[in-house]
Amino acid sequence: MAKTTHIAVVSVPAFSHQASIIEFCKKLVNVHQHFHVTCIFPTIDAPIPATTTMLQSLPSNIDYTFLTPVNNEDLPQGVPSVVQAQHAVCQSMPSFRNALRSLLSTTPLAALVADAFANEALEIAKDFNLLSYVYFSSSAMTMSLMLHLPTLNDTVIFNFKDPIVEAIQIPGCIPIQSHNLPNDFRSSLAYELILQLCKRLCLADGFLVNSFFEMEQDNVKALQKYCRGDNNNASVYLVGPIIQTGPNSKTNGQECVRWLEKQRPKSILYVSFGSGGTLSQQQLNELALGLELSGQRFLWVLRAPNDSADGAYLIAANDDPLQFLPDGFIERTKGQGLVVPSWAPQTQILSHTSTGGFLTHCGWNSTLESIVLGVPMVTWPLFAEQQMNAVLLTDGLKVALRPKFNENGIAEKEEIAKVINGLMLGEEGNEIRQRIEKLKDAAADALKKDGSSTRALFKFGTCMENNLSIH
Helix, strand or coil: CCCCEEEEEECCCCHHHHHHHHHHHHHHHHHCCCEEEEEEECCECECCHHHHHHHCCCCCCEEEEECCCECHHHCCCCCCHHHHHHHHHHHHHHHHHHHHHHHHCCCCEEEEEEEHHHCCHHHHHHHCCCEEEEEECCCHHHHHHHHHHHHHHHHCCCCCCCCCCCCECCCCCCCECHHHCCHHHHCHHHHHHHHHHHHHHHHCCEEEECCCCCCCHHHHHHHHHHHHHHCCCCEEEECCCCCCCCCCCCHHHHHHHHHHHCCCCCCEEEEECCCCCCCCHHHHHHHHHHHHHHCCEEEEEECCCCCCCCCCCCCCCCCCHHHHCCCCHHHHCCCCEEEEECCCCHHHHHCCCCEEEEEECCCHHHHHHHHHCCCCEEECCCCCCHHHHHHHHHHHCCCEECCCCCCCCCCCHHHHHHHHHHHHCCHHHHHHHHHHHHHHHHHHHHCCCCCHHHHHHHHHHHHHHHHHHHC
16 A cells, blocks of 8 residues: 655635645645645635635545734735735744644655745745745746746846836747736835745745646746756646636526526626736726627626725725626616626636636636636736736737727727627637637646646656655
């Protein structure tokens, strides 16, 4: 009988990251059934309800613990969410150290896996003489930027007010214009935190990336060459696409599916900005009127407006979002669309035969779900690395369209309607559908028993087993 191999993983206090790392753990123990994983979650005020729901259906060889909550009032206010999250992670590290020490007192651990934004844990892993790996819940392209940022910082002048004129060229990636770099680079406070985070990546013994070779192969080849040469011979494992699966019984979910059942195949545009994205009141109005003007049927997951694009990323608002829609919108679009407040069962919607397009904020979880389920996209990036994801989707993979924004940063209703119709009805939309079908097939192949991502997971697990046997 195979000996049990234990590893620990640590995430950050944000649902999108926690959901991704939980699904990674489930895939890992499915491939290596004698593995046991302990998930460790920092929290702000209290565990995230959506995370606790996910944890209720874990297999028996995954368990979890929540660290002592950080008080939201003790975090800096009025700053980008990445700053708040990093401060929360930092304040959680003493509690994490204690949790890891307690775990090691009873369990021989083969390794620690840390979310890229919880990589302060790498230093603690070194103190305990543990192998440590970084889990990127984002693209290989984003990982490349983070690995190269310390060097770029020395060679490119990042001016936080004026845009950089030349495109940023990272090995293996398509060129990135300055306005498509992560939004947090425009905050000196956030940028400095991210830079320090990137400098710690050299402590890792390897990297796990939620992407797949066939989608980002040029980038992956460059990454593997870079890590072999300059990062202590670190391994890079492409283990994606990792997405959330399974139905959900919430009332919203049942309502959405019943409504979709009455629609024609490929006729619905699904509109959602993820677990934390928000629009301003002005932009919300323009989107509503653009959807109406397009004449296309839509299912819109609506969140209350906020002048900060990541306004609901860490702390969700309790306001009824329907009250912020333009006067008469619900009545005028009653036969055209369905608006649901705050949440919907995304994978169920994207996999439904009635869904023909996805207007998305380009969070990596949503991006992968759309690719796995073969749904063409309209990209509407809001924060974090979402601008880069949009570039990958529109310019690199060519599976999405992107609306133009005016000088005030607003996409106007006529432009929104034009892009929606281009995706749902136009010739360009047909070409996008053909390309994303091929990408969908490549994603499915990567996850097969002999697929590239399954082989990478197997290789990673074997490395853990070998390390445990040495010790």
